[in-house]
Amino acid sequence: MSVRRNTAAIMQASRQRIAFTLLETLVVLGIIVLLASMLLPGLSSARAQAKSVVCRSNISQVMHAVRYYVDDFGGVYCPGASKMLANLDRWHGQRDKSSDVFDSTRGPLIKYLGPEAKIRHCPAFPAEEIALSSGGFERGNGGYGYNNAFIGVQTRQFASGEYEIINDRAGTVADWVARPAETIIFTDAAFAATQLIEYSFAEPRFHPQWPAFRADPSIHFRHRLMANVGWCDGHVDSHQQTLTWSSGMYKADPRRLHIGWFDHVDNNSLFDLE
Numbered sequence: 001m002s003v004r005r006n007t008a009a010i011m012q013a014s015r016q017r018i019a020f021t022l023l024e025t026l027v028v029l030g031i032i033v034l035l036a037s038m039l040l041p042g043l044s045s046a047r048a049q050a051k052s053v054v055c056r057s058n059i060s061q062v063m064h065a066v067r068y069y070v071d072d073f074g075g076v077y078c079p080g081a082s083k084m085l086a087n088l089d090r091w092h093g094q095r096d097k098s099s100d101v102f103d104s105t106r107g108p109l110i111k112y113l114g115p116e117a118k119i120r121h122c123p124a125f126p127a128e129e130i131a132l133s134s135g136g137f138e139r140g141n142g143g144y145g146y147n148n149a150f151i152g153v154q155t156r157q158f159a160s161g162e163y164e165i166i167n168d169r170a171g172t173v174a175d176w177v178a179r180p181a182e183t184i185i186f187t188d189a190a191f192a193a194t195q196l197i198e199y200s201f202a203e204p205r206f207h208p209q210w211p212a213f214r215a216d217p218s219i220h221f222r223h224r225l226m227a228n229v230g231w232c233d234g235h236v237d238s239h240q241q242t243l244t245w246s247s248g249m250y251k252a253d254p255r256r257l258h259i260g261w262f263d264h265v266d267n268n269s270l271f272d273l274e
Contacts, residue, residue, distance in 0.1 A: 065112035077171025080152020104140030145189025145202035
């Protein structure tokens with residue numbers, strides 16, 4: 001009888017120890033979940049900041065490539081879309097047919113882009129995912145847009161304020177940029193078409209040829225509602241969206257996709273040469 005009582009006492013003590021161990025485990029798990037909920041937002045923010053830093057470095061690299069191009073081509077910027085009506089050339093690549101994807105290994109900046117000879121993609125831009133559904137409208141641009149309206153072409157302005165393209169096979173003359181530190185050359189870019197798609201131009205607020213008409217935006221505020229911007233003097237910074245707009249020609253909503261413009265001056269002064 002004594003043996004039975006002792007055995008029962010041991011089993012009871014064992015069950016108590018197991019129950020206590022399970023309770024401890026639940027408490028520890030609760031603490032881990034609490035700590036994770038506190039740390040994850042900070043980790044997410046750190047990852048987003050790291051992607052933005054890499055993106056800024058990418059834009060800087062492309063701007064250096066453009067600068068080397070300018071030096072080699074007599075002080076003239078790279079064209080943004082040479083022979084635009086043919087639709088076979090971009091600053092980031094070329095193609096043989098308008099139905100093809102642009103081949104970035106044939107772009108005019110290739111030999112200036114270092115050992116990899118390619119434009120590095122913004123890590124916050126889902127280029128591969130977008131290409132699967134869009135067919136790769138302008139793959140190879142890295143998620144960046146060029147100020148083609150003023151930098152990627154040569155224009156003349158009429159007294160009425162309208163611009164006329166006089167040459168799209170060469171960019172503007174570098175010396176014509178009166179305010180290099182205040183003139184955009186590259187930005188994070190995308191376009192709200194039927195969905196978010198790749199787009200290789202940073203569009204100004206108004207069409208230079210028709211200054212009374214607002215353009216559809218393409219600056220993409222993808223870095224926690226900020227966009228990285230490269231300027232003609234070579235510096236890169238970040239800006240918050242202040243305006244968006246849609247002409248109604250496209251299905252997707254640029255506001256929902258964080259596409260618009262920055263700054264509160266509602267004109268083309270951040271894009272034009274004067």
